[in-house]
Amino acid sequence: MRLSKLYMPTLREDPQDAEIASHKFLLRAGMIRKSASGIYTYLPLGYRSIRKIENIVREEMDKAGAMEILMSAIQPAEIWKESGRWEKFGPEMFKLKDRNDREFCLGPTAEEYFTTLIRDEVKSYKDLPLNLYQIQTKYRDEKRPRFGINRAREFSMKDAYTFDTSPETLHIAYMNMYKAYEKIFDRLELDYKIVEGDNGAMGGTGSHEFIALSETGEGVIVYSESGKFGATEEKAPVEYAMPAHEDKKELEKVHTPKASTIEEVAKFLKVDEKKCAKAVDLMLGDEPVIVFIPGDRELNMAKLVSYTGVAEHDIRMMEESDIEAIKSKKGYTGPIGLDVRKIFDKRVAEMDNLIVGANEEDYHYINANYGRDFEGEVVEDLLLVSQGDKVPGTDEEYKFARGIEVGNIFKLGTKYSEALNATYLDERGKANYFYMGSYGVGITRSVTAIIEQNHDDNGIIWPMAVAPYEAIITIVNVKDDEQVALGEKIYDELKKKGVEVLLDDRKERAGVKFKDRDLIGIPLRITCGKKSGESFVEYSTRKEMENFEISSEDAIKNVLNEIEKVR
Amino acid sequence: MRLSKLYMPTLREDPQDAEIASHKFLLRAGMIRKSASGIYTYLPLGYRSIRKIENIVREEMDKAGAMEILMSAIQPAEIWKESGRWEKFGPEMFKLKDRNDREFCLGPTAEEYFTTLIRDEVKSYKDLPLNLYQIQTKYRDEKRPRFGINRAREFSMKDAYTFDTSPETLHIAYMNMYKAYEKIFDRLELDYKIVEGDNGAMGGTGSHEFIALSETGEGVIVYSESGKFGATEEKAPVEYAMPAHEDKKELEKVHTPKASTIEEVAKFLKVDEKKCAKAVDLMLGDEPVIVFIPGDRELNMAKLVSYTGVAEHDIRMMEESDIEAIKSKKGYTGPIGLDVRKIFDKRVAEMDNLIVGANEEDYHYINANYGRDFEGEVVEDLLLVSQGDKVPGTDEEYKFARGIEVGNIFKLGTKYSEALNATYLDERGKANYFYMGSYGVGITRSVTAIIEQNHDDNGIIWPMAVAPYEAIITIVNVKDDEQVALGEKIYDELKKKGVEVLLDDRKERAGVKFKDRDLIGIPLRITCGKKSGESFVEYSTRKEMENFEISSEDAIKNVLNEIEKVR
Structure with missing residues (x-):
């Protein structure tokens, strides 16, 4: 294809809304x-x-x-x-x-x-x-x-x-x-990793995701260095380091003025955040639901969706009015005496002498214990994995990476x-x-x-197998008959050999042509310049960018060799 | 591909709603x-x-x-x-x-x-x-x-x-x-004809349609035997044989009891239908429009659309209430004294002493003349072509054919x-x-x-270039080892040569296999039956259906030869 005919409206400036x-x-x-x-x-x-x-x-x-x-x-x-x-x-x-x-x-x-x-x-x-x-x-x-x-x-x-x-x-x-x-x-x-996936809205009994690694990816995956384990952030199981068991003490309501966050409560009561049960106040559709997890962790929404079967777009944080409707107080929701659906991460149900909200402004309970002081649904694992967590059953810490989900496979079962x-x-x-x-x-x-995964500051660096064209011939100056003659000759020859080749025969300045060539990222490049009369060209690849002065025959051989490798 | 694996849910019975x-x-x-x-x-x-x-x-x-x-x-x-x-x-x-x-x-x-x-x-x-x-x-x-x-x-x-x-x-x-x-x-x-098309909703300055001839097609085309002319029915110009000119006579209102159709009026007044102006009572969107054409012809809706610019789906026949709203009477609409938009095929404007409705039950005017008794918009040609019409400027009668529009090209202009x-x-x-x-x-x-264009009572007869597969090998009895061995051998060989080939290796009766083979219409067929031990097969084409007993080598050669022809 001749660039003089090709519809390729390149832009010099970066488009405003393009973030990646x-x-x-x-x-x-x-x-x-x-x-x-x-x-x-x-x-x-x-x-x-x-x-x-x-x-x-x-x-x-x-x-x-x-x-x-x-x-x-x-x-x-x-x-x-x-x-x-x-x-x-x-x-x-x-x-x-x-x-x-x-x-x-x-x-x-x-x-x-x-x-x-x-x-x-x-x-x-x-x-x-x-x-x-x-x-x-x-x-x-x-x-x-x-x-x-x-x-x-x-x-x-x-x-x-x-x-x-x-x-x-x-x-x-x-x-x-x-x-x-x-x-x-x-x-x-x-460059991709295969990780265990969350079944999400698809349902079913098992899944894997194929994640192309990229800092700009929206998905986070965790994996073990040894390669034995990989999963999406949503799917990764959390092995939580439990505090030591204690004898159960007497439940006591304490004044905690202006301490409505875990951080404030822990500081005020001079305890570790782990001692506090974090209440996540949610509306699952029309149903108020309070989820309790260890104070130093975050709720894994995907795990909650999987447990409740309620789609994520139907889940929202409670507003103040929702909390008042269940007779509690924002920042002070707790499981004791609260008559709504309560879901507990198993660790909360197993820890002793917790601090929980008292459903009353400026008050918390200390020494609260599941089974004795409150009850509800207990779920094995509702936690989001975090830095420092270990791959369950091993001593390896999770590694974190970002990526783009390019494939997924699901066992849907019946x-x-x-x-x-x-x-x-x-x-x-x-x-x-x-x-x-x-x-x-x-x-x-x-x-x-x-x-x-394949670009530099100047543009795309297409891998051969998916490049729009495999090779590009640039005629530096289309007013120079020798350059035109050589460019056309190489173009014909490569086309005859079945190479997908572009010929830059445009009446543009050399700088424009080189910039466009880098931008569109064609893998193999032949430049017909001043030495065209002697049948010498410059040969380079988009990846290496290094120019070699070689005969046009050698350049053609190089192109055919490179293409041979991937076909 | 093996038929034992192929998803091909054939049906024995004709589906009820399939008309063609x-x-x-x-x-x-x-x-x-x-x-x-x-x-x-x-x-x-x-x-x-x-x-x-x-x-x-x-x-x-x-x-x-x-x-x-x-x-x-x-x-x-x-x-x-x-x-x-x-x-x-x-x-x-x-x-x-x-x-x-x-x-x-x-x-x-x-x-x-x-x-x-x-x-x-x-x-x-x-x-x-x-x-x-x-x-x-x-x-x-x-x-x-x-x-x-x-x-x-x-x-x-x-x-x-x-x-x-x-x-x-x-x-x-x-x-x-x-x-x-x-x-x-x-x-x-x-088998197709290229004809001049109507520009329809696309607008523009010229068009052609590519019509695949077929009795079941929804489009009608007209053409000249000599091949010099072809057009869609909508587009075809009509050269109307005008009656001889007469001196204009005096306008007269006559009683025409119960004569509300052209046929009835012509019969009652003992004149040719040509003498009557046919009124087509339409609503173009909200606008009442009466179109007048010669009494023996039909209105060409596409030509009206093209003239008025009103889309066909916005045009409907008037109902009785619409006609009463313009102070006329169903079956008796006429141009004289009617205060609505009136559009005349040019022939109506040029004919002398016409019979037109009097907008009053059981009455018509005779000797009505355009210019003297009524006026309106005059359009060159609003008629649908009919049997016996001649290709304008020639002595050839139009030929009619039905077809399926498979392609069209339009000059849209600006x-x-x-x-x-x-x-x-x-x-x-x-x-x-x-x-x-x-x-x-x-x-x-x-x-x-x-x-x-390519079927018989038993199924499809695919042309080679568009057949889903080029050849099919039928193993008559899959319990016979010799038949299986030969079928598999031919299958491997044809695949190796790049032939798109099916192998019917199903545990079905021979009759079912032959019926399916005819139905799906694969062009080239090899049957491995009783003579498989001697490497003899039956070879046939879907088109000819005639079986030849030949060696498997010759059958393979035949297949390769046939494919060579179209590639």
Whole structure:
């Protein structure tokens, strides 16, 4: 492709709202354009990279025995109502009505859609196992779309679903996808970690996330140096160092003037924060719920969601009026005598002589003990992991890293087949629920992860496998016939060899051409300059940026060699 | 791919609501499934054919110098309001709101979207001409979705837009696409005609439609045997044989009891229907409009839309109350003394001594003459072409045919660039509107056209270029080791040669396998039966259905030869 013809509207300046490198460079390199908040157009160069990623994903899915289908982006409301997720999904779901007032949504995910497709067709165990996937546009009406196509409201995803007859065969299908995903992300040349994930709104019995490491990532993962353990921050179990046991003392109400935070109370009473039970005052939908955790820790909202089954968007902090409605006082909520739903992290239930709020301004109880003074629901682990925590059962401290979630795999089990009554007949003619798995790869998000990991101050450094073009020839001065002749000759030759090559034949200053070349990040570069008459060019790679003066034949050989390596 | 693994839920029975062959066979062959009215899922075999069509379209577009991009399926309302089409598009447009109550639509077409994309980026004549395209899902909330994916509410389209500096360069871009489309539809092996099209809701200065001939098509085209002329029924000009001129006689009101139709009036007054002016009583939005045409002809609604600019979905026949509101009488509307907007086909204005309704029950006027007795807007041609009409300027009668519109190309001119104020700067620094063209190919609709033209009673007969697989090997009896061994051997060999091949290794009766094979329509077939021990197979093509007993080596050669022909 000639740059004189290519639609590549590069920008000199950094766009104002672009906070991270991938967003900034995709805009500046003329690869994407915003058309509304969180909605993007993929321009020629950007779309080429996306399609390369799609094809890598497609190849590995096909190799793994999955079959490609395509479902509609609009899904009928009925199936979501049947599964109970129509309301549950909340405002993240785009909803619409057709001319006959029938309700639809723009699919944010497709568990219901795949399950009902199969439910109506697959009758027998003979047709199982089954692995179907699609590469399709998904929609989530994010509250705060940002980071360009990293967290957009419309994005391209590969989603696969497997259907099996047992947890054992589901596990085989799951590990098959696990391995396919390793191949996919290896081919995308991503630096990634595989961690145990939280099942979140998907439900199910196990999951892994594929996290591309990046300081700009929104996800936090924890892992052990030895590599034996990895999980999302939400999922990571917390082994809390308990204070020593004490004899239970008598409950006593004490005056704690103006001490409404854990820090203030601990300071006033001259005790460790661990001795205080932290009350987190929440509304789960319309229900007031107070969660109690050790005073020096934070609540892990994902674990609470998983325990209660209430979606995170339906959970909010209580306002003062909510607290007064349960006859307590802001800053002084405590479990004793409070007649609402109370949920305790197990450690709180096991510690002796705690300090708790007295539901009265400026008063706390000391020496409060679970079982004797208060009771409620006890949950194994509701804590967020923190610096210094150890990987359970080991002496290793958790390591922390940030990353971008580019893939996830879930064992759904029979959650959706039960909800949607999807069964097959086994050998004995008995109806059984399908065991399902779901598997996602963020196509457009992978683009952002690749760029976050592969750029410098001047632009993108595409890995060969996903670069929009493999090589670029720059004619320094298009008024110089020798330069033009040599550039055109190399261009023809490379095209003939099947190389995806750009020719910068624009009437632009050399500086503009070099800047654009760095910005769009084509891996292999040939510059036709002053020595063109002698058939000498400069050869460099985007990664190394070092120029070598070599013959045009050698430059062509270099390009072909590099391409050979990755094909 | 092994049929034992392939997800191909074939059906023995014809689905009830499938009226045409493509709908019936796509369902029966397990290639598509309906998920809501006019909304379909493409299953593995069906989606493979769709992707092959996509790739043919992509290759020819790329060769023609167009560049692929991808825009969102959801488009912000603002740009449609700016062009004035937000309301105009009517109930066919799916509309929705996001969480912040901002309005969007699911794009039914993309003139506004492309124009605003370019408007904000392309500043100079130096960046022109430009040809951008996408292969994307479009949405139209059809009143009556039917014929499966032929007239669905969601469909895949290739749409391209060109941007030029003058009508002359637009014409070059237009003819470039015209030729690319010929290549595309030739490669799809469609029997098609290119006809002049009606510009309809798109506006603009010229268009052609690519019509795949089929008795089940919804479009009617007319053409001349000599091939010199072709047009859609809507577009075809009508050369009306005028009755001989007469001297104007005196206007007279006559009693015509119970004669409210043209037929009744002509019979009662013993005259030719041509002598009567037919009044078509319409509401154009809220405005009453009476259109007058010769009594023996039908109104061409597309021509009226083109003249008035009122969209077809905003036009309806008057009800009795509407007619009474304009002080006339149903069956007796006429132009004399009627104080509403009146539009006359030119022939009515030129004929002498007409019979027209008297706006009074059981009365007509005779000897009514335009200019003397009534006046209004006169339009060159508002008639629908009919059997026996001649191609204007020739002695040839129009031929009629039905077909499926698989492609269309439009010269939009400056319609959208003016409406959306999209300009570039010319050599002298002056702002000019872009000259635009738009070009569509129905991807999913092409599938239906191909099947309508290529099927028999037993199923689809895929042309090689778009067949989901090129060859199928049937092992007649999978309990016979020799048959299995030979089938597997041929399968491996063909795969190694890059042939897209299916192996029917299912534990099914031979009859089921043969029926399925005919139904899914794979072009080349090898049957491993009783002579497998001697390495003999039966070879046939789906088209010919004739079986030849040949050696397995010869069968492989045949397959490779056939594939060679089309690649």
